Every structure is written in C-alpha cells, then in structure tokens.
Amino acid sequence: MENLLEIRNLKITTLRGKQSVRLLDKVDLNIAKKRSFGIVGESGCGKSITANAILGLLPYPLRVAEGSIRYDSKAGERELLQLSKKELREVRGQEISMIFQEPMTSLDPIFTVEMQMYEALSFHHPGLARGEMRDRALEMLRRVNIPRPEQTLTSYPHQLSGGQLQRIMIAIALINDPRLLLADEPTTALDVTIQAQILRLMNDLKEQNDTSIIMITHDLGVIAETCEEVAVFYAGQVVEQANVVELFGQTAHPYTLGLLRAVTSLGGESRKLYTIPGIVPPGGQWAQGCRFADRCEKCMEKCRQAMPALTEVVPGHLCRCFLHSEEVEQ
Ligand SMILES: Nc1ncnc2c1ncn2[C@@H]1O[C@H](COP(=O)(O)OP(=O)(O)O)[C@@H](O)[C@H]1O
Numbered sequence: 458m459e460n461l462l463e464i465r466n467l468k469i470t471t472l473r474g475k476q477s478v479r480l481l482d483k484v485d486l487n488i489a490k491k492r493s494f495g496i497v498g499e500s501g502c503g504k505s506i507t508a509n510a511i512l513g514l515l516p517y518p519l520r521v522a523e524g525s526i527r528y529d530s531k532a533g534e535r536e537l538l539q540l541s542k543k544e545l546r547e548v549r550g551q552e553i554s555m556i557f558q559e560p561m562t563s564l565d566p567i568f569t570v571e572m573q574m575y576e577a578l579s580f581h582h583p584g585l586a587r588g589e590m591r592d593r594a595l596e597m598l599r600r601v602n603i604p605r606p607e608q609t610l611t612s613y614p615h616q617l618s619g620g621q622l623q624r625i626m627i628a629i630a631l632i633n634d635p636r637l638l639l640a641d642e643p644t645t646a647l648d649v650t651i652q653a654q655i656l657r658l659m660n661d662l663k664e665q666n667d668t669s670i671i672m673i674t675h676d677l678g679v680i681a682e683t684c685e686e687v688a689v690f691y692a693g694q695v696v697e698q699a700n701v702v703e704l705f706g707q708t709a710h711p712y713t714l715g716l717l718r719a720v721t722s723l724g725g726e727s728r729k730l731y732t733i734p735g736i737v738p739p740g741g742q743w744a745q746g747c748r749f750a751d752r753c754e755k756c757m758e759k760c761r762q763a764m765p766a767l768t769e770v771v772p773g774h775l776c777r778c779f780l781h782s783e784e785v786e787q
Pocket residue numbers: 471480498499500501502503504505506507516518519739740
C-alpha cells in the first residue's frame with residue numbers, strides 16, 4: 458500500500474426509532490506515511506465518528522453502513538472494518554493510538570500514573586520485567602516534558618494539572634511506538650499557552666518517531682500549527698481538501714473561509730473574531746442541494762437544487778462548491 462491508511466466511500470448511519478439516519482456520507486481520505494493529516498469542522502460535522510470508525514469504537518446504534526478502511530499494518534495490509542474485536546484490540550494501542558479531548562476519559566482516577574502506563578505496556582509486551590517497564594515509563598514522561606517524572610509516576614490523576622494529564626495521555630498513547638496517532642481535539646480543553654506547548658510536543662514526537670498523525674479539531678489555527686494535509690468536514694461530508702499551504706493560501710470553499718475568519722490566535726490571547734451565522738444541520742436533516750446553502754453568503758439558486766460534487770480545483774486541491782465547478786454529485 459502506498460498510504461498508511463485509506464478510507465473509501467465511508468458511510469456511517471444511526472437509528473432514530475426504527476429509521477436509519479445518515480451521519481457520514483461517502484468520505485474518502487488517504488493518510489500518507491509519516492505525515493500529519495488534519496480533519497477540521499464545527500461540532501457535529503462527523504469528525505469524531507470518523508475517528509471512532511477507524512478504531513472500531515462506534516457506539517451502538519451507530520454503524521458503518523458502507524465503505525472500506527484499509528490499513529498498512531506491520532503484518533501486512535488489513536481491512537480494519539473486517540477485523541474481529543480481538544484483532545482490533547491488538548492493532549489499537551500497539552499500531553494505532555488515540556488521544557481524546559478529555560484526559561479523564563482515558564485515565565482512571567483510582568490508579569496511579571505508573572499503574573496505567575504499565576498496563577498499556579504489558580498489554581502489548583507481556584514479558585517485560587517491572588524494572589524495564591519503569592525505565593520505559595520514565596523515558597516517556599521525560600519525552601513529554603513532565604517535570605519530576607519519578608514523583609509523577611506515583612501520583613494519582615487528581616494530583617496533576619490538566620496540561621500534565623494531557624501530556625501523560627500522550628505518553629501512554631506513544632508508549633508502544635504507534636505508527637498512527639489519532640488525536641481528537643487533544644488541546645481543546647486547555648488554555649492557549651499549554652495548548653501551544655502540547656502541539657509543539659506532538660510535532661517533535663512525530664519528527665522523532667515517524668508517526669503519522671490524524672489531528673481532529675474545530676480550529677484551523679491548530680491545523681496551521683501541526684498539519685501538512687487537511688480535510689474540511691461539513692455536515693458529514695468533505696467539502697474541501699488540500700495541503701495546508703494551498704488551503705490557507707487559496708481557500709476555495711465559503712465554509713472554509715468562514716472557519717478561517719473564526720480562528721482564535723494560538724499562543725496569544727484567545728479572541729473570537731467571528732462566528733459563522735446559523736448552525737450545522739443535524740445528521741440526516743440535510744437539504745437536497747448544498748448542505749451549506751442556508752449559511753452561505755454566496756448561495757445561488759442552483760445550490761438549493763443539486764448537490765455540488767467534490768472536484769479538483771487545481772491538482773491536489775478538492776472543493777465541493779458550484780462557485781468552482783458545475784459538476785453535480787450523482
Ligand atoms: N452516540 C451517538 N448517537 C447518535 N448520534 C450521534 C452519536 N455520536 C455522534 N452522533 C451524531 O453524529 C454526527 C457527527 O458527530 P461527531 O462525529 O461527534 O461530530 P464532531 O466530532 O465533528 O463534533 C452528529 O450529528 C452527532 O449528533
């Protein structure tokens with residue numbers, strides 16, 4: 458496989474009563490090896506369910522209705538959607554790790570940091586002696602810049618700050634040298650200074666480890682700091698995709714332009730400059746034409762009648778908007 462991960466025609470549905478409702482529609486993504494790929498969009502656009510589908514973690518009644526997620530594992534090419542629970546658990550943690558917005562969803566308040574790090578390690582390396590586990594845990598804590606790592610090992614989560622917990626979560630996610638790290642809003646709950654530090658740390662770790670990263674965020678500022686390639690999600694679809702320089706320099710989709718105007722500055726004070734008027738239509742309640750039509754300043758008559766196709770504006774830059782192509786989604 459050329460890429461590390463290839464998502465094709467991914468459709469996710471849920472049940473409302475007895476009715477099947479679409480939440481994600483025909484998403485195609487290629488995650489290259491040793492690259493960082495951003496998924497950006499407002500809340501409710503389908504970012505987290507995409508990440509959860511990759512790891513087989515969709516909660517019932519959500520399910521993958523169609524599509525394929527191929528992964529180039531150490532043991533050869535795998536179709537992640539066809540793995541058993543046991544096989545998925547092996548891939549998770551060892552080859553693909555995930556970090557979430559809330560460290561406490563992954564850390565257990567009743568165990569020390571040490572016990573949680575050893576558990577992650579021993580799950581994939583059952584033969585390790587305690588001394589070896591301790592060395593590895595300390596090394597990881599140092600790499601994520603935890604001050605006083607020995608003392609931190611014996612701490613409980615409530616004794617540590619939000620920024621430290623997020624670093625520990627990153628340390629645990631990286632302890633088995635994963636090839637792919639899925640980071641779902643890893644810094645959203647943190648203040649901007651710590652946020653900038655954690656993003657810098659993730660960049661450094663990526664350089665050192667050759668790990669690919671999928672960075673999920675609602676903030677294009679975070680994408681600018683960390684990603685090489687980016688897909689913009691809106692209402693369960695990709696509406697624009699390009700490398701970061703192209704996306705910021707030649708922004709094509711009106712939705713992406715709105716997100717750009719809404720960027721909060723990293724490192725400095727957090728300012729909300731602008732919010733796009735209106736709300737993301739909920740899953741399944743999509744109009745037949747362009748899903749952004751109700752909120753778009755450039756909306757034309759045809760935008761309400763047909764859905765624009767995702768087409769190439771210039772090589773490598775995709776956009777789903779009638780301002781750039783007449784092509785209709787079939
Ligand atoms: N457990 C769930 N049950 C029902 N609907 C869900 C569930 N999780 C997510 N959704 C719906 O799926 C859509 C995409 O959600 P999500 O992927 O969480 O968005 P994002 O991460 O982009 O904020 C939303 O319409 C959301 O309401």
